[in-house]
Amino acid sequence: MFSSASSCLSSRGRVIKWFWDSAEEGYRTYHRDEYDEDKNPNGVINLGTSENKLCFDLLSRRLTQSDMLRVEPPLLQYPDWRGHLFLREEVAKFLSYYCKSPAPLKAENVVVLNGCASIFSALATVLCEVGEAFLIPTPYYGAITQHIYLYGNVRLAYVYLDSEVTGQDTRPFQLTVEKLETALQGAESEGVKVKGLILINPQNPLGDIYSPGELQEFLGFAKRHLLHVILDEIYMLSVFQESLEFRSVLSLERLPDPQRTHVLWGMSKDFGMSGLRFGTLYTENQDVATAVASLCRCHGLSGLVQYQVSKLLQDRDWINRVYLPENLARLKAAHTYVSEELRALGVPFLNRGAGFFIWVDLRKYLRKATFEEETLLWRRFLDNKVLLSFGKAFECKEPGWFRVVFSDRPQRLRLGMQRVRQVLESNPK
Structure with a gap:
């Protein structure tokens, strides 16, 4: 090797x-x-x-307008490692609006990092011991394997899905609670400690969107087994079929286990800015938020980028x-x-x-x-x-x-x- x-x-x-x-x-x-x-x-x-x-x-027209070009001392100095407060406030407002949360989301629950890859790495490191695992349905965005392993030495336990359609109400590669239960039992029988579940919604590479009912079922499964759930919603504004409705987990009236539910979003996909390296974590668990923020010393954004992102997220009209x-x-x-x-x-x-x-x-x-x-x-x-x-x-x-x-x-x-x-x-x- x-x-x-x-x-x-x-x-x-x-x-x-x-x-x-x-x-x-x-x-x-x-x-x-x-x-x-x-x-x-x-x-x-x-x-x-x-x-x-x-x-x-x-994007080039918007990012080169005069309101994007600002330099002041705080932007060139060390920020709060969770992200500048002005940016976290805009992220909370942005997610409240586009995720249709039933109550305004809070800036104190927002942590900003340089991309969702860093968030995966940070969460794996602070939630798991070495050698522990997250469940993940396959097929899935394969780079997550590397994201969670490199720092935390955390592995994935696969929930294998297949293309067979078994009934009128089923679809290819459909995830169910029964398949989650089977995968969890299989991992535990091999001596693997499972600490959480990773869900990508909309899903990559399938393009599937989990319904609110499915989300509640998956979150309920996780709560029964005391598992964290990482929801990657990086494509939430890239639903182009008018007949489809995306529902963020943050739109649900009541989460089964808010302290173990952690949501990711960034600008790489929905805003075509994969080179900007902006990702955000929303979690009500302040211990998790603080631990991840500590790793932001290695994964923070420059103050100038934070300012530009905040201005862009604020421009609801554009x-x-x-x-x-x-x-x-x-x-x-x-x-x-x-x-x-x-x-x-x-x-x-x-x-x-x-x-x-x-x-x-x-x-x-x-x-x-x-x-x-x-x-x-x-x-x-x-x-x-x-x-x-x-x-x-x-x-x-x-x-x-x-x-x-x-x-x-x-x-x-x-x-x-x-x-x-x-x-x-x-x-x-």
């Missing part, structure tokens, strides 16, 4: 380096040969990274009248285009209305139902200069599922789908 060149590292350092070295070769290939319409038109099109690249024009309607319209158009391309190819997929991705069933293109065959197909896409994410990266139990990200500008999206078509049409079924 580790080379002799790592002998100068601690055991932790070798594990950390291994995570970096074992990262998907596709992303290294992409960064060496990135598509550019003018400079590198034969480069790799990235339909694998979940980033919203549709609204740079709107968000509601300009940004959100246009962003959702562009997401829907891009999703429609890719969906139509997949239908034309006869490729099955989950037709959801949230997030930036489509969960695509390419099992019929595998010669054998193995993850080795899945990797070979993924590599054929990469050889044809289009990067996708394969199901194994999300711990999907069924080989042959892929995530296709559609939140890119039309020209790159068209070219990427042309390359996908070339691979599939040349691949024996």
Whole structure:
């Protein structure tokens, strides 16, 4: 697992380096040969990274307006490590409004970090002992494995879901309390102490939205077993299908266990600012908030960024009248285009209305139902200069599922789908 060149590292350092070295070769290939319409038109099109690249024009205009450009002494000095009070107050107001909380949320329950990856790392470290685990339904956003392990040496216990539909009221990869109970019992029978449950809502990579009833059932399960629940709601404003309603856990009238319910949100997805590195934790547990805030010494935001974020969150008129309607319209158009391309190819997929991705069933293109065959197909896409994410990266139990990200500008999206078509049409079924 580790080379002799790592002998100068601690055991932790070798594990950390291994995570970096074992990262998907596709992303290294992409960064060496990135598509550019003018400079590198034969480069790799990235339909694998979940980033919203549709609204740079709107964001650049707003972020360069005069009210964003302010420098004063407090912004250049050490802040409260939870985040400047002016920002935490705006976050509380923002979440109260967009999460439709029954009572105003409180700034004292807000902690600000440089991205939700840092929040996952911090929560795992302060909630779990070394070797303990969180339950997580699969398929799931695979980077969480690294987030919770690197600092806290915390693991994941998988709740394996499958694509089989067993009745009229069921859907592929559906999570139920019964499956949670089975996974918990399985982990405990192996001597693994489970401390919490991680839920992503809207879900990545499925695009599913948990109903209020489902949320209450999952939270009730967690309370019965004294488990913390981490709710990642990073895509909450990226629900583009009008018939769908997202309900934040913060909108529920009564949480079964408020002291063990912790909510994440950030600007990487809903506002297309993954490079800004802003994430926020909302928790009523002040011990948890304080412990996470202590780690903000390593994961804080610059004062200038905190000021810009607060001004943006405060601008409800721009968000509601300009940004959100246009962003959702562009997401829907891009999703429609890719969906139509997949239908034309006869490729099955989950037709959801949230997030930036489509969960695509390419099992019929595998010669054998193995993850080795899945990797070979993924590599054929990469050889044809289009990067996708394969199901194994999300711990999907069924080989042959892929995530296709559609939140890119039309020209790159068209070219990427042309390359996908070339691979599939040349691949024996």
